[in-house]
Amino acid sequence: MKLTQVAPLALLSLTIALSGCGNQTAKDDSKSSASPASTSSQTPAKKLTDVKVVLDWTPNTNHTGLYVAKDQGYFEQEGLNVQIIPPGEGGADTMIASGAAEFGVSYQESITQGRIQGVPLVSIAAIIQHNTSGFASPVAKNIKSPKDFEGKTYGGWGAPAESAMIDSLMQAEKANPSKVKIVNIGEADYFTAVKRDIDFAWIYYAWTGVDAELRGEPLNMIYLNKYSDKLDYYTPVLATNEKMIKEKPELVKAFTAAASKGYQFAISKPEDAANILMKAVPDLDKKLVLASQKWLSPRYQDDAPRWGEQKRSVWENYANWMLDHKLLEKNLEVDAAFTNNFLPASTK
Template structure:
């Protein structure tokens, strides 16, 4: 009897040991099947990034075989991290990526987050700045870049206004609302975040949008980007990433409230009311009038790149077809 019980006990031990070992191996194997991918933001998390958070939370990246880590850019900036291989994908801007390529950083735009430029010159309504001619005699708060001055000069000259009558004050990353109350009259903002915040604060703004005065300034901002090396050595991962991101942004277009909740739950330091209101405003603008989310047009890349060259922002002309691609976007159904 003792021998019989011993054999039975041994059989039970072996059963659970082998079974648990197989379960553990299966779990580890499932995790190992996912390709680790790093994605760097351009700034603190906001509704420009919602589609990425949705793709991660809803499992779209996992469905494509990816394990995506979302990173903050730090002092180096997204373009530098992408070019150095410290991040696989990230958020950039057409103007920044164009400058980077001319300077020798082989970056490529793989999708447009927003179809049209939503940037504009914002000011409290009591400043009475409603058109470019009103910039004269006012103080502008910005970064002090040549790009900034060239953009303002373009729309002012087209309206017979003199940019020499504008005082430029570098304010860096200063809070917009503090700056216009204390130091400056107007500044360049993206309405989808700062403009919406002004609505919530009951501090109405006048907006002078770049695209209302210049077709050349309807550049793609923001964009999703990667490196040429990533495309050349691992195009399957690039395609998988873009497909999942597209699904995330399409979800946000159709479900702004649910998408906002995902961003709020993922980044709990954000103001929930601002995120929800911003998402409601921005979701229709992800795709806007394009046939599908993420598409980029050669003509718009070429127009803005030529403008940058003519205004001395870049020293050399750019082969725009090497700077962006639509090849990784999901095909039209």
């Protein structure tokens, strides 16, 4: 998935402390010379547990809390030596499910489909409380509602969920989905594609939408969750696998606690958090990162009692939507797909 992209949905195709040592105050010279042993009595540094966290795509503001947790020492305080890594060829979900990375960034969409296929992914925290994705188009295209999709060309990446989503929104408006032309543009840049090949695409507003504002290219945005509660799903999420939860629950708890601190920092200090992300990934567009962070920070937790909280109804609703649109072969075992058990106490 690409963040200046047209693909917020990443469906699976799987087979699948601080060392704690601050500067110690030295003993005075007379004591240290009288008792040499006292100068070598420091407590040994706690051994940190190596952990890999795989991103879903290139670093962006969805991931800020992870970079903050690393930069501010929150992971180390929990006894973790965290390495943030890009996804391999098989994608983040494959790496998380197989244990190649203990944790990673995933989506309710892909976890739902993956679990139906027997993939042991589990969501442990919602990074963003409400779905910020939707169909975007340049204002000049005059696409203000799903009914306006008629006679237009949609650019996507070839997933069945795309046509199902377009059908769902258009049917709610009594429009005709057969009048939409759908083309596969893969990872083509949204801004290039809408000038050349297509009329609208599926984006995350926090990145591509904010980028459009900065470019002076206003767009119309049709948010999915404005048309159905079933489409207000968690995207993205932090995930692990069932084996980690069963065999290393304390590690999962430690990771989630540190990540929560990182996202809380990003909520309360968006500019500082943006600077931390840019320090870690200097190739990012500074203006975009800062603007995106300011837009996204209040939306991480939003109206939830704590950052990361997930509702059973949200998982159930979206699974039912997928089932209704023949994107799932059977019912999802909802309670196995996510857990709030590793989140720290209320952060509001």
